Amino acid sequence: MPRKRSPSAAESLPALREALLSRSERGAFAAATVSCGAELDRAWPQGGLRRGSLVEWLGETEGCGWGTFAFAAACQATAEGGALAIVDREGTFFPPAAAALGIDLTEIVVVRPASDREALWAFDQALRCPAVSVVWGRVESLPGRAYRRLQLSAEEGGTIGFLLRSTRTLSQPSWCDFAVGVRALPTGGDLRYRLEIMRSRDGITGRSADFEIDDDGRIRTSDSHDENALHLVSAVDDSASPRRSERTGDEKSA
Amino acid sequence: MRASQAGVKQGMPIAEAASLLDRPPTLQPTDKEGDLLALQELVERFERFSPKISVENDLVAESLFLEIGGVVRIFGSEERLAQEVSNVAKELGYRAWIAVADCVGAAWAASRYLAQENEPALIRSGEREPLLALPIEALRLAEKTALAFRKLGVETIRQAAAIPRDAIKARFGEEILTRLDQLLARRPEPTQAVAPASEFFAKWSSEYPIRQGQELAAAIAALLDRLAGELRERDRGLVELLCTFVEEGGASFERGLRLCEPVASPRDLARLLALELERSPVRGAIGEIRLEAIETAKFLPRQRDLFASGSHRDPTKLGELLDRLGSRLGRENVVRPVLVDDPVPERSFLLVPVSARKPRRRKPPALPSPRQRPIRLLVEPKSIRVIATVPDGSPHVFSLSSKRHEILAAEGPERIEAAWWRGQTIRRDYWRVETTTGARFWVFRRLQDGAWFLHGYFA
Numbered sequence: 001m002p003r004k005r006s007p008s009a010a011e012s013l014p015a016l017r018e019a020l021l022s023r024s025e026r027g028a029f030a031a032a033t034v035s036c037g038a039e040l041d042r043a044w045p046q047g048g049l050r051r052g053s054l055v056e057w058l059g060e061t062e063g064c065g066w067g068t069f070a071f072a073a074a075c076q077a078t079a080e081g082g083a084l085a086i087v088d089r090e091g092t093f094f095p096p097a098a099a100a101l102g103i104d105l106t107e108i109v110v111v112r113p114a115s116d117r118e119a120l121w122a123f124d125q126a127l128r129c130p131a132v133s134v135v136w137g138r139v140e141s142l143p144g145r146a147y148r149r150l151q152l153s154a155e156e157g158g159t160i161g162f163l164l165r166s167t168r169t170l171s172q173p174s175w176c177d178f179a180v181g182v183r184a185l186p187t188g189g190d191l192r193y194r195l196e197i198m199r200s201r202d203g204i205t206g207r208s209a210d211f212e213i214d215d216d217g218r219i220r221t222s223d224s225h226d227e228n229a230l231h232l233v234s235a236v237d238d239s240a241s242p243r244r245s246e247r248t249g250d251e252k253s254a
Numbered sequence: 255m256r257a258s259q260a261g262v263k264q265g266m267p268i269a270e271a272a273s274l275l276d277r278p279p280t281l282q283p284t285d286k287e288g289d290l291l292a293l294q295e296l297v298e299r300f301e302r303f304s305p306k307i308s309v310e311n312d313l314v315a316e317s318l319f320l321e322i323g324g325v326v327r328i329f330g331s332e333e334r335l336a337q338e339v340s341n342v343a344k345e346l347g348y349r350a351w352i353a354v355a356d357c358v359g360a361a362w363a364a365s366r367y368l369a370q371e372n373e374p375a376l377i378r379s380g381e382r383e384p385l386l387a388l389p390i391e392a393l394r395l396a397e398k399t400a401l402a403f404r405k406l407g408v409e410t411i412r413q414a415a416a417i418p419r420d421a422i423k424a425r426f427g428e429e430i431l432t433r434l435d436q437l438l439a440r441r442p443e444p445t446q447a448v449a450p451a452s453e454f455f456a457k458w459s460s461e462y463p464i465r466q467g468q469e470l471a472a473a474i475a476a477l478l479d480r481l482a483g484e485l486r487e488r489d490r491g492l493v494e495l496l497c498t499f500v501e502e503g504g505a506s507f508e509r510g511l512r513l514c515e516p517v518a519s520p521r522d523l524a525r526l527l528a529l530e531l532e533r534s535p536v537r538g539a540i541g542e543i544r545l546e547a548i549e550t551a552k553f554l555p556r557q558r559d560l561f562a563s564g565s566h567r568d569p570t571k572l573g574e575l576l577d578r579l580g581s582r583l584g585r586e587n588v589v590r591p592v593l594v595d596d597p598v599p600e601r602s603f604l605l606v607p608v609s610a611r612k613p614r615r616r617k618p619p620a621l622p623s624p625r626q627r628p629i630r631l632l633v634e635p636k637s638i639r640v641i642a643t644v645p646d647g648s649p650h651v652f653s654l655s656s657k658r659h660e661i662l663a664a665e666g667p668e669r670i671e672a673a674w675w676r677g678q679t680i681r682r683d684y685w686r687v688e689t690t691t692g693a694r695f696w697v698f699r700r701l702q703d704g705a706w707f708l709h710g711y712f713a
Contacts, residue, residue: 059713063693067713068629083572094631094710095591095603100624105591109572109608111579112587122579131572184692184712188663191625191694191712215623 034133034160036076039221043209045178045200049077052155054147056179058167058198065184065193067138068101070162072213074134075103077160082133085126086110089119089138102217120146127153127161138164144173151175170198177201185210192222278678289315299346303329303339308445310362313396317365319358319445336374344372353377358443359436360385363392363411385437386412393433399426411437454490454547456481463502463539470540475524477545482520491516491553492523500542509534512585514608515573516551522574529581576608598672598680599631599709625686626668628696628710635707638697645704649685649697654708659689667699684709 033048035041041048049055059066078084084103086093088110099105111126113119119137126135127150142150142163154161167181179199185192196208210222257279262271272279293309296318300307304320322335329335332354343350353364355377367388368375377384385392388411390403403426408414414422415434422430435441456477464470474497485492495511509530517523580588589605596602640652648664666685673679681701688694694712699705 061691061693062630062713063689063695063711065692065694065712067711068624071629072624090630091633092630092710093591094599094627094629096593096599096622097624097627097629097631098591099593100622100627101629105593108591109576110589110591110605111583112589112605113583114587118583122583125575125578129571129575131575184688184694186662186688186690186692188688189625189665213624215625217624 032158034077034080036073037219040073040076040211040219043180043195043197043207043211045197045202045204045207049160050177051158051160053177054151054154054161054163054175056163056165056169056174056176056199058165058170058179058181060167060183063184064182065191066182067164068097068191069182069193069195069211069213069219070164071098071103071136072101072217072219074136074162075101075217076219078103078107078133080133082107082159083131084108085129085132085135085137087119087123087126087135087137087139088112089116100217101213116141120150123161124150124153127159128157129159130157132157132159134160134162136162136164140165140169142169142172144175147173147175167198174199286315293318296346296348299342300339303335303342306445313394317362319361321445322354332376333374336376340372340374356380357436357439358445359394359433360439362394363388363437367392382438386410386415390414393430393437395430395433399430402426454481454484454492454550456484456545457542458544459500459542461541463541465539470536470543471524471528473543474527474545475520477543478520478523478527481545481547482518482523485518485547485550485553489553490550491518492547492549493551494548495523495527496546496548497527498542498544498546499536499540500544502539502541505538506542507536509536510548511581513573514576514580515570516553517573517577518553526577526581529578533582533584580608596672597670599627599670600633601672625665625712628694628712630711630713631696632709632711635698635709638706638708640697640699640706649687649706652687652695652697652706652708659687659693659695661687662690663688670698686712 032051033046034051035048036044057066057070074084084107086108089112091112093110095105095108095110098108109126111122113122120139120142123135123137123139124146126132142165150161150163153159163176165179170179176199178197178201181196181198183194183196185194191213192210193212194208194210197205199205212220212222214220257271257275260274262274268279268281290309290311293315297307297309300318300320304322304325306321308319308321309315310317310319320339322332326332326335329338336352336354340350340352343352349371351365351369351371352374353361353369353376354374355361355364356379360377363385364375364377368377368384390409390411390413391400392411393400393414395403403409403414408417411434414430415438419431422434432441436443458473458477464473481492492511493513493516495513497509497511498506499509500506509527511523511526511530513526517526576588585607588608590608592604592606594602594604636654638652638654640649642648643650648666649661651661652659664685664687667683668685669681669683671681679702682698683701684696684698686694687697695708696710696712697706697708700707
């Protein structure tokens with residue numbers, strides 16, 4: 001597939017953004033979005049997850065709920081078909097919890113890479129595969145070039161990548177559609193989370209909403225949340241766009 | 255070996271066996287499928303002794319049956335043949351009990367009750383006396399049936415054979431009669447020969463050895479082309495491939511490729527094999543390469559869907575991905591989880607390599623609620639310091655690598671215990687704790703000594 005991807009340094013940011021939008025829309029799956037359930041879809045900048053895109057899930061600390069929440073969202077997104085690929089670099093993925101969140105374990109493939117390099121390679125391969133719907137995994141170190149490759153692979157396969165990352169990585173260049181911060185709210189038992197859009201391709205960030213995971217693993221809007229009070233829209237966040245000098249590595253035809 | 259030295263015998267209750275050992279035994283369920291596979295692998299090693307080898311797949315999978323009708327004279331005598339088979343088994347590291355007889359049933363019985371390790375038993379054609387003296391179990395009966403016979407005082411085959419056939423049939427069913435006839439060669443017993451492993455085979459050799467690199471790749475590609483051509487002619491695809499590389503000096507080593515779905519395209523195969531070789535490269539100068547299809551399967555080229563959405567569920571695409579991942583990362587690292595009914599968290603699931611046969615769908619154990627089990631489980635629980643309100647009560651504060659976590663709410667205890675005969679004794683009280691920042695952890699107190707551990711993150 002011929003693809004032009006060497007933005008010149010002279011291009012301005014808006015032009016670049018537009019080019020990015022228009023080019024990806026030509027992809028076979030670009031128009032298609034995948035639903036994570038009506039209630040969660042409303043929180044996303046594009047009203048759903050775009051096939052062929054990457055989403056960053058950002059968390060502050062272990063136990064803050066990013067992985068759990070992203071997994072619950074991935075379960076919903078795979079309900080339309082396709083496999084859920086899990087890149088388990090740390091070897092800590094706990095299948096009973098995954099089953100509790102409502103996934104059919106026969107639709108899961110767990111990949112256990114031995115190094116960060118292998119993990120990135122596996123992530124990339126899985127994204128390229130049209131039979132996969134979502135790839136879920138922790139990716140901390142992600143150089144811009146490798147990131148771009150992941151994004152192209154997702155586009156090629158029409159898949160969605162869920163990258164679990166630390167909030168600290170927010171300052172790094174990114175090729176995700178949007179990044180969402182997840183924070184578990186102290187409730188004394190219920191699984192309740194606050195989601196905040198921290199980076200978005202269309203530049204709108206700061207929106208937040210609260211969600212709960214119920215006993216069947218479904219994501220529901222949390223009643224406790226006063227939507228108006230927290231519906232904030234911040235200024236355009238420039239860190240959302242990739243560095244201009246960023247050039248993509250040639251895709252390996254392997 | 256050590257267990258048998260301590261007096262552990264087959265069929266012994268686990269508790270009794272454990273009492274004979276000085277430390278708790280590691281237990282593993284019987285794996286008949288695994289036994290079958292291991293036997294099938296052995297077939298190849300005995301191919302020179304018999305044109306037709308079959309694998310026992312009955313009550314147990316413990317025996318190989320070698321038909322030696324026409325080959326005895328090649329080896330001189332039945333004794334010599336049996337001895338050679340025994341030697342090969344010994345060389346392979348197996349303890350073997352071997353018997354020669356004129357039918358499958360008699361050979362089975364004699365190998366178990368008359369042969370000694372590495373001392374084959376021989377039953378001459380027509381010889382019945384030694385067989386009749388054998389215990390009733392030598393008939394290959396289900397344990398229940400054998401027990402029923404013994405209760406009636408029937409202990410040997412001679413006694414069973416003396417009972418009128420009608421009476422046996424009425425009391426125990428047709429099976430016993432069949433077994434009797436099979437033992438005494440009165441009824442033929444069909445066996446299913448294992449297909450010779452090397453039905454599809456390709457070999458390249460040269461007087462001028464080649465070294466790793468493009469030459470090697472080209473030689474492999476040519477071989478794969480040939481192999482794939484043969485496979486395609488018969489509408490078959492490759493499931494398992496064995497590559498043997500023979501070095502200049504004569505040393506040889508093997509590389510295997512196991513696929514999730516039959517593959518017939520030489521290009522795909524070459525790519526997968528290249529990944530495999532990248533993972534464990536071939537060194538030295540290679541003088542000969544042999545490719546052998548260990549397993550093949552019916553292969554029908556799939557019709558491609560015209561619509562983009564069709565390719566979204568294309569199972570061959572997933573198979574290709576899994577093959578690629580498995581080749582580079584190792585098959586054991588591309589897995590599907592299967593839940594097991596075991597209360598101990600680290601034993602409550604298995605990770606089955608995807609290229610293995612798809613696991614049977616078992617009745618899933620009762621699922622917990624998402625708030626009960628963390629998505630990340632630490633392989634090794636981490637020791638933590640806990641302050642509890644009362645000695646056996648809920649944790650109040652815990653510190654992990656010098657970071658202090660104030661606990662807002664703790665749910666528990668959920669007691670998880672495993673009895674000693676499952677290996678290590680496990681007695682734990684699990685708590686789901688939520689810190690003041692909202693983070694959730696899964697911690698437990700070891701009941702034996704009161705030590706606290708972090709076992710998982712509701713990450």
